[in-house]
Amino acid sequence: MDKTSSFSIQKGKPIRCKAALCRKAGEALVMEEIQVDPPQAYEVRIKIICTSLCHTDVTFWKLDSGPLARFPRILGHESVGLVESIGEHVDGFKQGDVVLPVFHPNCEECKDCKSSKSNWCARYANDSISNTRRYGMASRFKDSTGEDIHHFLFVSSFSEYTVVDIAHLVKISPDIPVQKAALLSCGVSTGVGAAWKVANVEEGSTVAVFGLGAVGLAVAEGARLRGAAKIIGVDLNPDKFELGKKFGFTDFVNPTLCGEKKVSEFTYLFPQNIPKKVIKEMTGGGVDYSFECVGLPSILSEAFISTRTGSGKTVMLGMGKHAAPISLGSFDLLSGRTICGSLFGGLKSKLDIPVLVDHYLKKQYHLEKEVKPVEVAPEVTTTQAEEVETKEDSPSEEAVEDKSESPEVPSEEAPAAAEENNEENTTEEVAEETPDEIKLETAPADFRFPTTNQTRHCFTRYIEYHRCVSAKGDDAPECDKFSKFYRSLCPGEWVDRWNEQRENGTFPGPL
Numbered sequence: 001m002d003k004t005s006s007f008s009i010q011k012g013k014p015i016r017c018k019a020a021l022c023r024k025a026g027e028a029l030v031m032e033e034i035q036v037d038p039p040q041a042y043e044v045r046i047k048i049i050c051t052s053l054c055h056t057d058v059t060f061w062k063l064d065s066g067p068l069a070r071f072p073r074i075l076g077h078e079s080v081g082l083v084e085s086i087g088e089h090v091d092g093f094k095q096g097d098v099v100l101p102v103f104h105p106n107c108e109e110c111k112d113c114k115s116s117k118s119n120w121c122a123r124y125a126n127d128s129i130s131n132t133r134r135y136g137m138a139s140r141f142k143d144s145t146g147e148d149i150h151h152f153l154f155v156s157s158f159s160e161y162t163v164v165d166i167a168h169l170v171k172i173s174p175d176i177p178v179q180k181a182a183l184l185s186c187g188v189s190t191g192v193g194a195a196w197k198v199a200n201v202e203e204g205s206t207v208a209v210f211g212l213g214a215v216g217l218a219v220a221e222g223a224r225l226r227g228a229a230k231i232i233g234v235d236l237n238p239d240k241f242e243l244g245k246k247f248g249f250t251d252f253v254n255p256t257l258c259g260e261k262k263v264s265e266f267t268y269l270f271p272q273n274i275p276k277k278v279i280k281e282m283t284g285g286g287v288d289y290s291f292e293c294v295g296l297p298s299i300l301s302e303a304f305i306s307t308r309t310g311s312g313k314t315v316m317l318g319m320g321k322h323a324a325p326i327s328l329g330s331f332d333l334l335s336g337r338t339i340c341g342s343l344f345g346g347l348k349s350k351l352d353i354p355v356l357v358d359h360y361l362k363k364q365y366h367l368e369k370e371v372k373p374v375e376v377a378p379e380v381t382t383t384q385a386e387e388v389e390t391k392e393d394s395p396s397e398e399a400v401e402d403k404s405e406s407p408e409v410p411s412e413e414a415p416a417a418a419e420e421n422n423e424e425n426t427t428e429e430v431a432e433e434t435p436d437e438i439k440l441e442t443a444p445a446d447f448r449f450p451t452t453n454q455t456r457h458c459f460t461r462y463i464e465y466h467r468c469v470s471a472k473g474d475d476a477p478e479c480d481k482f483s484k485f486y487r488s489l490c491p492g493e494w495v496d497r498w499n500e501q502r503e504n505g506t507f508p509g510p511l
Contacts (some may be wrong), residue, residue, distance in 0.1 A: 007047075007082075007085060007095055007096070007487060010083065010084065011085040011095075013038060013376070013420065013443035014035045014036065014037050014038065014142060015035070015036045015045070015084075015161050016031060016033055016034070016035055016036075017034065017036060017159065017160035017161050018031055018034070018159070018160050018204070019031070019032060019034045019074050019141070019149075019156075019158060019159035019160065019506055020074070020075070020076075020158040021034070021072050021073070021074060021143070021149065021162070022061055022072065022073050022074070022075055023071055023072045024069060024071055024409070025061065025063060025069060025071065026061065026062050026064065026397055027063060027118070027234075027431065029061075029075070029158070033144055033146065034074075034141055034142060034144070034145060034149060034159065034463060035048075035141070035142040035143075035161070036140055036141060037087060037140045037142070037163065038087070038205075039085060039086060039087035039163050040085050040087050040088075040132075040134075040135065040165050041088040041089045041090075041134075042087060042088075042089050042090060042133075042164070042165055042167075042465045043086075043087040043090070043132070043163050043165050044083055044086050044090060044093055044099070044162065044163070044166060044169055045080045045083075045085045045086075045139075045159055045161060045162070045163045046081035046082060046084055046089070046099055046101070046158060046162060046163075046164060046169075047081055047083060047084050047142075047160065048080075048081045048085055048160060048161065048162060049080055049081055049178055050080045050181075050182045051076050051078060051079035051080075051157040051158060051178055051182060051428060052078040052079070052179075052182050053078075054074075054077060054186050054214075055076070055155055055213065056075065056153075056186070056189060056319065057075045057076060057409045057467060059319065059457075060075065060152065061075060067111075067129055068128065068129070070291065071386050072143065072147070072149050072150065072151040072349075073150040073151070073152055073156075073160050074141060074150070074151065074152060074156040074158050074162075075152045075156070075388060076089035076152065076155065076156060076158035076159070076184045077152060077153040077155040077156075077157055077185060077186060077473050078182050078183060078185040078187065078326075079100075079101055079104045079155065079157035079159065079182050080098065080099070080100055080172075080178040080181045080182045080185075081098075081099055081100070081101065081157075081162070081184055082096060082097070082098060082379035083096060083097040084161065085109045089491070091172065092166075092168055093166065093169065094490075096238070098171070098172055098173070098174040099169050099170065099171055099172065100169070100170045100171075100172050100181060100182075100183075100184060100185055100349075100353060101155040101162070101168055101169055102121070102163045102168050102169070102170060102184060102185055102186075102189075102344070102349040102353070102500055103153035103154060103155055103156065103185070103186060103343035104121070104122040104125065104168075104170065104343055104349065105121040105123070105125055105133065105154070105165075105167040105168055105343070106119070106121055106125055106167060106168075106286075106349045107121050107167045107352050108347050108350060108487065109123065109313070109484075110122040110123040110124075110270050111182070112239070112403035113348065114487055114492065115357065115492060116491065116492030116493055116496075118346075119197075119343070119344060119346050119347055120343070121167070121209070121349045123167075127155075127186070130468070131151040132151065132154070132163070132165065133154055133165035133167055133168065135167060137153060137189075138372075139151045140162075140163040141156070141159070141339060152501070153301075154168050155168065157185075168349075170349050170350050170353045170354070172353065172357050173353065173354075173358070174182075175361055176357050176360060176361060178267040180360070181357065183214070184331050184353055184356060186344075186355070187213075187214035187215050188214070188218045188221075189218075189344060189345050189349075189352075189353065190215050190218065190222055190317060190342075190343075190344055190345040191214070191215040191216065191217065191218020191219040191220075191221065191222060191291075191293070191317070191358065192219070192222035192225070192345060192356065192367075193222065193342070193344065193345020193346050193347060193352065193485075194219055194222065194291060194315050194317055194342050194346065195207070195219050195220075195221075195222030195223040195225075195226055195228075195289075195291070195389075196222045196226060196345070197345060197352070198340065198342045198345065198346040199289045199291070199313055199315050199316050199345035199434050200342050201223050201226040201227075201228050201256055201288075201289055202210050202226070202227070202288070203226065203227030203228075203229075204227065204228070204229045205228050205229065205286055205288040205289060206228065206229060206230040206231075206232075206287040206288050206289070206291070207219075207220075207223045207229075207230065207231045207232065207288065207289045207290070207292040208231075208232040208233075208234060208279065208282040208287040208291070208303065208306050208307075209223075209231065209232070209233050209234065209249075209291045209293060209301070210234045210235075210291065210292050210293060210294060210302065211234070211292070211294035211295075211304045211318065211366075212233050212234075212235040212237070212240040212243075212244055212292065212300050213293060213294075213315055213482075215293045215318075216233070216235070216291070216293040217243070217244065218247075219291045219293060219317070219484075220233065220244065220247040220248045220344075221240075221247045221248060222247050222367065223248060223289075223364075224247070224248030225359075225366055227246070227367075228289075229248050230250050230282070230283065230287075231248050231251075231428075232249070232250070232251045232252070232253060232279065232282075232287065233249040233251070233252045233253065234252075234253040234307075235252075235253075235256065236254065236255060236256055238252075238254050239444075240420075242386055249507070250283070253279075254442060259425075269505050270385065277442045279306050280306075283308070285308050285309065285404070286307050286308035286309065286312055287306055287307055287312065287313070287315050288307070288308055288311065288312060288313070289314075289315070289402065290303040290304065290306050290307050290312070290313075290314045290315070291303065291314070291315050291317060292314065292315070292316045292318050292320040293317045293318050294321045295318030295319045295344055295444075296318065296320065297320060297325065297326040297327065299317075299322050299327070300314070300316055300326050300339075301327060301328060302336060304328055304332065304339055305329070305332060305337075308337075309332075309335050309337065309339050309442055310335060310336035310337075311336055311337075311339070312337045312338070312511040313338050313339070313340070314337070314338070314339040314340075315339075315340060315341075315342050315402045316339065316340070316341045316342070317341075317342055318343075330408055338474055354454050359407050369511040402501040403481045404416075421509075454498050456461060458486060458490040458494070459490070459508075460491060461482050461490075462486040462495065462498060463487055464482040464486075465479055465482035465483050466502075468482055
């Protein structure tokens with residue numbers, strides 16, 4: 001039986017299934033039969049096929065006071081699922097798609113989501129109280145008595161079925177093992193992203209990671225992928241050190257063996273467990289980057305003063321209990337060290353997670369600072385590109401599908417290829433009114449056009465949008481789809497550069 005055949009029967013109806021309910025703070029979860037309502041507009045109901053336990057689940061499980069302590073509740077936020085059904089106004093997802101729910105929103109429409117400076121979603125990320133993203137405290141879960149069950153981080157994956165807003169959902173390749181993909185919902189993305197996006201670890205730099213849980217190990221992996229020369233792990237449990245080697249750690253610290261000396265002063269090299277060198281001696285003045293992955297203010301202070309004077313950077317990833325304040329030396333800040341926090345590793349889920357999946361599948365062992373969209377098969381392109389492919393009788397659909405099968409072209413031929421693609425994807429009515437400033441034949445010989453399929457789609461959608469608004473006007477609703485496509489497919493730096501070139505009459509010029 002096809003995996004989606006049973007889904008069609010349940011579409012639009014409540015589903016009864018099993019879920020692990022937390023009835024009271026700190027009490028054992030109980031397996032109960034619940035009802036999961038159909039998805040509303042902008043929502044997707046998914047069948048969970050793999051979920052994992054994150055320490056954040058444990059933290060909220062123990063939470064017995066405050067506005068975030070709500071029960072009964074379905075915990076869980078690291079998972080992979082299959083799309084069972086979709087609500088109204090949902091584009092880019094279809095029944096049977098493999099999807100990754102992500103606790104951190106990415107609406108793709110607000111100012112911050114469109115900016116390359118942050119992964120904060122100004123539209124949604126400030127709301128951590130609601131059950132459902134667009135409907136406040138309305139719940140999609142009910143227990144056997146009809147009582148509402150609270151959601152958790154807009155995911156609630158400890159259930160056979162759950163309902164997730166599209167701002168929290170990423171379509172991924174079905175080729176990645178689900179038990180590995182699930183970790184991209186939180187821990188792995190947070191750690192790898194912190195080294196990749198937030199710290200921008202450089203090749204040959206030195207790194208210290210405080211706390212070798214899942215996030216700390218992922219930080220080391222991210223630092224290794226970025227080419228760090230020395231990665232020092234700090235943890236009370238020496239059993240983690242051997243595992244840490246597989247993730248790129250070169251040196252280890254066991255704070256319990258440091259005596260009265262602070263971690264920032266002493267280090268121990270596994271497995272000898274004898275003092276060898278202080279961190280500052282090992283690294284010539286301190287590490288370039290430190291990462292706090294525990295959530296204790298005292299450890300954050302240690303991580304901070306372990307960095308190099310003048311340029312050291314500390315990234316806080318651990319969530320402190322009760323939002324405890326932190327204390328840092330004012331002179332340490334004045335002398336040039338910096339500190340910042342990071343949620344979800346600075347990643348924009350819909351743009352960056354497919355890159356991580358692709359790196360895993362292709363066994364690529366390096367991460368560039370800026371996202372470079374990769375050539376993928378139609379079923380694993382970004383959700384916006386998928387929307388183009390699924391629309392019937394659309395010129396854009398033919399262009400995307402044709403291009404996804406085509407080999408890469410040399411960069412000097414790319415402008416011509418883009419021109420051909422553009423002509424296929426644009427209606428006659430819009431094309432007739434194309435202004436000269438964005439005609440592709442004006443491209444200079446040194447125009448470095450990206451050569452992968454997805455980056456060609458990025459540039460094509462950018463051109464289509466400006467052709468459309470030139471013909472229809474800035475407020476024309478028919479141009480919105482092109483805007484949404486290019487903003488999701490194109491890195492912000494490219495868009496900014498192209499906009500600048502259009503203003504000064506040099507478009508399209510070198511990136």
